[in-house]
Amino acid sequence: MNPIVLYCVAALGLLLFSLGPVISALRGRSGQFIGNETDPSNTLHKWVRAHGNTAEYAPFLAILMLWLGAHNPAPWVVWTMIAATVARYLHVAGMILPSTMNKPNVLRFAGAAGTYVTGPILCAALFLG
Numbered sequence: 001m002n003p004i005v006l007y008c009v010a011a012l013g014l015l016l017f018s019l020g021p022v023i024s025a026l027r028g029r030s031g032q033f034i035g036n037e038t039d040p041s042n043t044l045h046k047w048v049r050a051h052g053n054t055a056e057y058a059p060f061l062a063i064l065m066l067w068l069g070a071h072n073p074a075p076w077v078v079w080t081m082i083a084a085t086v087a088r089y090l091h092v093a094g095m096i097l098p099s100t101m102n103k104p105n106v107l108r109f110a111g112a113a114g115t116y117v118t119g120p121i122l123c124a125a126l127f128l129g
Contacts (some may be wrong), residue, residue, distance in 0.1 A: 058088055090107050
């Protein structure tokens with residue numbers, strides 16, 4: 001197994017599992033233990049959406065990475081995995097750092113675009129592999 005693949009999978013897992021405790025702490029601080037405001041500038045809402053979006057993409061990316069990584073991936077595949085991992089972090093940053101999610105920003109755009117490009121490329125690599 002390529003060690004870079006394992007680092008990417010670990011980084012995706014760390015991203016997903018580190019967002020949960022932050023949300024729990026925010027819920028405790030705000031007293032809102034179920035649901036959240038839908039205001040795009042609400043801190044809890046931003047973190048919940050960042051976690052939810054991560055939970056939608058990171059697991060399947062990790063599965064693709066593990067499978068491809070176990071089968072001697074070409075260097076371009078490994079670089080695509082790195083790009084996908086970076087994209088997920090950029091997307092989370094683009095959701096939680098701005099004052100509101102109601103306005104486009106370069107981090108969120110880059111993260112989404114990176115995911116939309118690298119995900120299908122990794123799927124194609126699976127077909128080609």
